Amino acid sequence: MSTSLLRDFPELSHLTREDIEDLLADPTYFQAIFHSLDRVKALYQSQAELGLANESIAKNNLALQDHLYQLRSETKQAFDDAKQLEERWKELEREQKEVYQRFTPQFLLLRLKHATTAQDEASESRASSFVQASPHQETAQNGKDVDDFVKEFREMRKVYHKRAIWGDRWTAGEVASTLS
DSSP: OOOHHHHHOGGGTTSOHHHHHHHHHOHHHHHHHHHHSHHHHHHHHHHHHHHHHHHHHHHHHHHHHHHHHHHHHHHHHHHHHHHHHHHHHHHHHHHHHHHHHTTSHHHHHHHHHHHHHHHHHHHHHHHHHHHHHGGGSOHHHHHHHHHHHHHHHHHHHHHHHHHHHHHHHHHTTOSOOSOO
16 A cells, blocks of 8 residues: 555554554554654654753853853943043043134134234323323423333334234235144
8 A cells, every 4th residue: 555644654654554544543542653753753852952952052141141241231331431431532622622723823813913903002092191191290200201101102012013014924824824
């Protein structure tokens, strides 16, 4: 007798037709025959081996668990430290940019122009205060005051003109800048 059942399960070829019918009718008999098949035994053996392998892996994982938690904690701490350092880096870059901003050619030229204007106003103010105070002073001290005033006023105007010349040269592009 050649059926697809016997082709697929040659281990059952020794059973008679009545045995096969009993096999289908009796669940206990079916289980006994089923579990005696080499394929089923191999499947159960593979299942047991996989179970043991999984158990071994689980034990290994449990053994590594504390170390992994410690590494996770250290990694998180290192990451948090890196984030803090990154924020500090940004802050330092911003501060550096602010400091360097004070030394850019444009800013230095602006400071020179403001200083020139302030020097001009200071010398003009000094001259005005001298002119207003001069008629009321005695002539004996007036000569000394005039000399002092002239000396001070000339020094102030000299500083003003030096700054004005440097500002004009800078604006004309005659001052080399090493910062740009």
